[in-house]
Amino acid sequence: MKYLIAGLGNIGPEYNQTRHNIGFDVIDCLAKELNAEFSLQKLAIVSEVRLKNKQLVIIKPTTFMNLSGKAVRYYLELHKIPLENLLVVTDDLALDVGVIRIRQKGSHGGHNGLRNIEEIMQTQQYSRMRFGIGNQFHKSQQIDFVLGKWKADEEIAVNNQIIKASQAIQAFVLEGASKAMTSYNG
Numbered sequence: 632m633k634y635l636i637a638g639l640g641n642i643g644p645e646y647n648q649t650r651h652n653i654g655f656d657v658i659d660c661l662a663k664e665l666n667a668e669f670s671l672q673k674l675a676i677v678s679e680v681r682l683k684n685k686q687l688v689i690i691k692p693t694t695f696m697n698l699s700g701k702a703v704r705y706y707l708e709l710h711k712i713p714l715e716n717l718l719v720v721t722d723d724l725a726l727d728v729g730v731i732r733i734r735q736k737g738s739h740g741g742h743n744g745l746r747n748i749e750e751i752m753q754t755q756q757y758s759r760m761r762f763g764i765g766n767q768f769h770k771s772q773q774i775d776f777v778l779g780k781w782k783a784d785e786e787i788a789v790n791n792q793i794i795k796a797s798q799a800i801q802a803f804v805l806e807g808a809s810k811a812m813t814s815y816n817g
Contacts, residue, residue, distance in 0.1 A: 633686045634804050635712045636661065637703050639721040639744040642676075642693050650764040651777045653793075654720040654744075655691050657762060661797040662689060674702040685804050688712065699744040700751030714752075718803050719759045720796065721745060724777070726763025728785050729792035731799060733760045733812045758808050762796055 638658030646652050662669065667680035667689060675690040688710050692702035699719075707717060718733075721744055726732060736756045739745035749755055765785075768776035781789050799815035 632684070632716070633688060633710050633712045634716040634718070635703070635706050635710065636687055636689045636800055636804075637699070637706075637717070637719045638689070638691050639696055639699050639719060640691060641695050642691075646778065648780055649778050650781065651696065651722055653722045653762045653764060653789075657720045657760075657793050657796040657800070658689055658691055660793045661800050664797055664801075674705050677706070682801060682804055687804065696744040698747055700747040700749070703748050704751050714754070714757050715808075717757045718800060719745065719748060719757065720800070721759065721761060722764045722777070723761035724764060724766045724773075726761060726765075728763055728765040729788045730763035730817060731760060731792060731796050732763075732816050733758065733799060733803065733808065735808045735812075758803065760796060760799060760803075762792070 636658065638654035640646060640652035640655035662678050665680045665682060667678040669676045669678045674694055675692045678689045680687050680689065688706055690702055690706055692699045694701050721742060725740065735758050738755060739749050745759065795815065799811050802811040802814055
C-alpha cells in the first residue's frame with residue numbers, strides 16, 4: 632500500500648525556517664525519523680521509504696506554494712496512489728502557533744497551496760494536516776508575517792510540535808485518518 636505525503640513550502644534559502652515552510656520542516660523531520668534521503672526529481676524533492684508494510688512517497692514540491700497541485704497530481708498518478716492515501720501538510724494562520732489539525736476533507740480556507748491542489752485535482756476530498764502559525768500581525772503585514780521567521784519564544788514549542796506532527800503522519804499511515812485525528816488534533 633502506497634501513501635503520498637506532501638509538505639508544502641517554497642524552495643530557496645530565503646524561505647528556510649519561515650512560518651510558510653512549516654510543511655517542509657515537518658516532512659524533513661519525518662524523513663529524518665525514517666532515515667529517508669531526498670533527491671531532486673520532476674516537480675519536487677522526493678524520498679521513498681517504507682514504514683512497516685507501507686510505502687511512503689514523500690515530496691516537497693519545487694513548484695512554489697501557489698502551484699503545489701501540479702506536483703501532488705503528478706506523484707499521485709506516477710505511483711498510482713489513491714486519493715484517500717494522500718496527506719498534505721501545510722501552515723495555517725487560523726490556528727494558534729503549534730496547533731495541529733488533521734481533516735479528511737475541507738475547503739482551502741484561503742490557503743493558496745491548498746487552493747491550487749483543489750483546482751488541479753477538482754476535489755476537496757483529500758486529507759490535510761494544518762500546522763498553526765498564529766496570526767499576530769496587522770492586516771497589511773500578512774505576507775511579511777507568513778514569510779517571516781519564528782520568534783525566539785515560539786521556537787521550542789514549534790520544534791516540539793514538528794516532532795508531534797511527524798508522529799501524526801506515521802499514525803495516519805499505520806492507523807488511518809480517524810485514529811490520527813483523535814490522537815493528534817488539538
